[in-house]
Amino acid sequence: MEQVIIENEKEDLMVVQELKKHFPIKNGVFGKTTGEVKAVDGVSFTVKKGETFSIVGESGCGKSTVGMSLLRLTEPTSGKIIFNEENMLDKNRNELRDLRKNIQIIFQDTYSSLNPKHTIKKIISEPLVINRKMTNEEMETRVLELLDLVGLGPHHLYRYPHEFSGGQRQRIGIARALALNPQLIVCDEPVSALDVSIQSQILNLLEELQKKFNLTYIFISHDLSVVEHISDRVAVMYLGRIVEMGSREEVFQNPQHPYTKALMSSVPIADPKLKDKKQRIILTGDVPSPKNPPKGCHFHTRCPFKTEKCAEIYPEYKEIKGDHKAACHII
Ligand SMILES: Nc1ncnc2c1ncn2[C@@H]1O[C@H](COP(=O)(O)OP(=O)(O)O)[C@@H](O)[C@H]1O
Numbered sequence: 001m002e003q004v005i006i007e008n009e010k011e012d013l014m015v016v017q018e019l020k021k022h023f024p025i026k027n028g029v030f031g032k033t034t035g036e037v038k039a040v041d042g043v044s045f046t047v048k049k050g051e052t053f054s055i056v057g058e059s060g061c062g063k064s065t066v067g068m069s070l071l072r073l074t075e076p077t078s079g080k081i082i083f084n085e086e087n088m089l090d091k092n093r094n095e096l097r098d099l100r101k102n103i104q105i106i107f108q109d110t111y112s113s114l115n116p117k118h119t120i121k122k123i124i125s126e127p128l129v130i131n132r133k134m135t136n137e138e139m140e141t142r143v144l145e146l147l148d149l150v151g152l153g154p155h156h157l158y159r160y161p162h163e164f165s166g167g168q169r170q171r172i173g174i175a176r177a178l179a180l181n182p183q184l185i186v187c188d189e190p191v192s193a194l195d196v197s198i199q200s201q202i203l204n205l206l207e208e209l210q211k212k213f214n215l216t217y218i219f220i221s222h223d224l225s226v227v228e229h230i231s232d233r234v235a236v237m238y239l240g241r242i243v244e245m246g247s248r249e250e251v252f253q254n255p256q257h258p259y260t261k262a263l264m265s266s267v268p269i270a271d272p273k274l275k276d277k278k279q280r281i282i283l284t285g286d287v288p289s290p291k292n293p294p295k296g297c298h299f300h301t302r303c304p305f306k307t308e309k310c311a312e313i314y315p316e317y318k319e320i321k322g323d324h325k326a327a328c329h330i331i
């Protein structure tokens with residue numbers, strides 16, 4: 001039988017199905033639950049081996065909660081997170097510890113994610129101490145190797161986080177994330193606190209490391225220009241849900257959801273040809289509270305194209321092209 005080899009067909013590394021995280025709102029002395037914040041309200045996506053999958057949206061839409069849920073740093077309310085064909089949500093503590101070696105996270109705020117009282121050596125070797133039986137010498141060799149990978153040197157070993165610039169601190173965070181040779185790194189706004197020139201250095205480093213180790217990234221950002229630079233595929237989130245998802249080219253050049261179009265309208269475009277083509281949608285009003293999301297399409301309260309149906313029924317995804325899809329009644 002003839003074998004058909006499909007080019008560019010990458011294997012699935014993580015499949016997320018109907019992920020929800022509702023935070024209870026507790027009030028009064030007895031801590032009675034009086035409501036819930038629907039931070040993540042039914043999110044599904046697939047991340048392929050070796051790709052950068054980005055999650056973009058305004059502050060408060062649930063991006064970080066998705067990221068934390070994927071590592072079970074916050075316990076999801078429901079859903080499935082299949083990683084290497086195993087459901088992370090079925091695992092007990094010990095099993096989870098093993099799976100977690102393969103998934104790491106880096107954060108925007110390196111002040112709180114790097115212990116100020118620890119030397120760089122201690123910070124980077126922390127995952128090795130917990131997970132590997134290594135002699136002190138082996139440990140030091142590995143830490144030096146990791147420092148070299150992120151562009152830092154042996155003279156940095158015994159320094160403290162406050163002695164470094166923001167960009168260097170993020171390099172330290174990346175070195176620690178790499179220590180156990182993970183398959184997947186969740187990058188939660190890793191360059192949002194940095195100057196633009198430093199941002200591109202860190203993004204280049206992440207790309208270089210991805211190629212070298214065939215890393216998969218879930219890249220979380222509110223910044224469309226960063227997302228356009230780094231992503232293979234993009235998911236746009238609004239109020240706890242993904243409203244549009246597809247390849248970077250499709251989402252950026254052929255956006256369908258009015259919310260995606262509005263986000264794009266807020267980014268300056270240098271290319272005059274594209275500028276003319278672009279439909280400008282200016283968002284008015286605030287993002288509604290996830291304590292009380294609007295009925296129907298969550299975006300209808302700010303949507304210039306809303307119809308009666310939009311206020312009643314949450315739209316299903318419509319397939320646009322390939323795996324590009326968007327949830328909107330009017331497309
Ligand atoms: N621990 C928590 N308890 C209650 N509400 C939370 C908690 N963490 C986040 N939230 C709420 O969940 C929503 C989504 O937050 P977050 O995931 O941080 O958004 P983003 O990363 O997109 O800015 C926000 O309304 C936020 O206030």
Ligand SMILES: [Mg+2]
Nearest residue numbers: 063064065189
């Ligand atoms: Mg966040």
